[in-house]
Structures are given as C-alpha cells and as structure tokens.
Amino acid sequence: MKSSISGSISVSDPWELASVIGDAPLNVIVETWNRERAMLRLVTPFQFEGDIILTAVASVRHLGRDFAEKSVSVPANISFQSGDLVPVVTGIGTLSFA
Numbered sequence: 001m002k003s004s005i006s007g008s009i010s011v012s013d014p015w016e017l018a019s020v021i022g023d024a025p026l027n028v029i030v031e032t033w034n035r036e037r038a039m040l041r042l043v044t045p046f047q048f049e050g051d052i053i054l055t056a057v058a059s060v061r062h063l064g065r066d067f068a069e070k071s072v073s074v075p076a077n078i079s080f081q082s083g084d085l086v087p088v089v090t091g092i093g094t095l096s097f098a
Helices: 015-021
Strands: 002-013 026-033 037-048 051-060 074-082 087-097
Touching: 002 015, 002 037, 002 074, 015 037, 015 087, 037 087, 051 087
Parallel strands: none
Antiparallel strands: 002 026, 002 087, 026 037, 037 051, 051 074, 074 087
C-alpha cells in the first residue's frame, strides 16, 4: 500500500451526482491505495442531497485493470462519503493519478 499522491476523479453516472459536481474532474489526495482500492480525500468538498462529501473510496471497475497503472485513467466505482465516513452516493467514473 502506498500513500499520499495527487489525483483526480471524473464521474459519469448517476446523472444527479454529475449534475451537482459538473464536468470538470474533482481533485483528490490519494491517501492510500493498493491494486484494487484507493482511499481518497477531496481537495474541495461538495454538498450532495444535504450531506457534505469529504472522502471517497474508488474500486477498480473492470477485471484485468488495477490502480498500479498510475499513468492512465482507470475505470472505477466510486463511493462518496460524508464526514462520518457514511456512504452517501456511489458513482461510476475514472480515477487518474497525477
């Protein structure tokens, strides 16, 4: 497991979430990661349906891909969490390492 590098996430689904955060990628600090999962801290938190989203967990979406491929955008399921680490919404998108 590695720690603390910059990255970004883009969300394409659900449209309710994408409409709140817009088209631009969200900048994140990748706190820790392994081949299948990454713990993310949003540089700029946002509000979604009354909750402040501070963190996210990205999981590799496709078999045969992993987060060791830091030079590419990796398709991911992304679970966005509130300050008390409760999952608020899950989206589909990509994680890119800077």
